[in-house]
C-alpha cells in the first residue's frame with residue numbers, strides 16, 4: 001500500500017449540483033475527507049444525504065461541480081439496509097465475501113487471506129455466528145451489520161456509510177463504532193450519514209445539508 005499523508009484529502013466533493021430525474025437534489029455541496037478521518041453528513045429526510053454518498057461513489061454524474069478521488073476504485077459504499085432485497089438468496093458469509101470479489105476476480109474463489117478478511121469483518125460487527133444464515137432470515141439490524149461487513153471486507157481506502165447505526169441496539173452500535181475506529185486507525189477515510197450525531201464516538205468534520 002502506498003502511504004498516504006494524514007492531511008491528504010482522500011475524497012473531495014467540490015460545489016456539487018446533482019439532479020435526479022430532473023429534480024434538483026443537491027445544490028452547491030462541498031465535502032472533504034482525509035485519510036484516517038471521519039466526515040459526518042447530517043440533514044433532514046430527503047435532504048440528499050444518500051445522493052451525496054452515491055455521487056462520491058460515482059453513481060450519479062453531477063450537473064455542476066466535481067468529485068476528486070485520490071484513489072479511484074478504492075471506494076466502498078455501504079447502503080442503507082432498505083436498499084437491498086430482504087429475499088436476497090445468499091448467506092451472511094456469502095454477502096460479506098462479495099466484498100472480496102474485486103480482488104478475487106471472475107472465479108471468485110477466496111484464498112486464505114480473503115477468508116481471514118471476511119471472518120474479521122463479520123467479527124468486527126458482531127455477526128460471525130450468523131455467517132451460515134440466509135440474509136432473508138436476518139433482522140433489520142443484523143442485515144445492516146451484514147452490509148457493513150461486506151463494506152469492511154473490501155478494505156477500501158474510502159468507506160461511505162449510509163446510516164450504519166439506524167435502529168441498532170446499544171451493543172451493535174458500539175461494535176459499529178469500534179469497526180469504524182479500527183478502519184480509521186488503519187488510515188481509511190470514512191464518510192458517515194447519520195440522523196443522530198451522538199451515535200458516533202468520534203468525528204472530525206460535519207456537513208449539514210439543508
Ligand SMILES: Nc1ncnc2c1ncn2[C@@H]1O[C@H](COP(=O)(O)OP(=O)(O)OP(=O)(O)O)[C@@H](O)[C@H]1O
Nearest residue numbers: 020021023025043044045046047048049050051052
Ligand atoms: N431516482 C430519483 N428520482 C427523483 N428523485 C429522487 C430519486 N431518488 C431520490 N430522489 C429524491 O431526492 C431527494 C433526496 O433523496 P436522498 O435519498 O438522497 O435523501 P436522504 O437525505 O438520504 O433522505 P433520508 O434521510 O430519508 O434517507 C428526495 O427528495 C428524494 O425523493
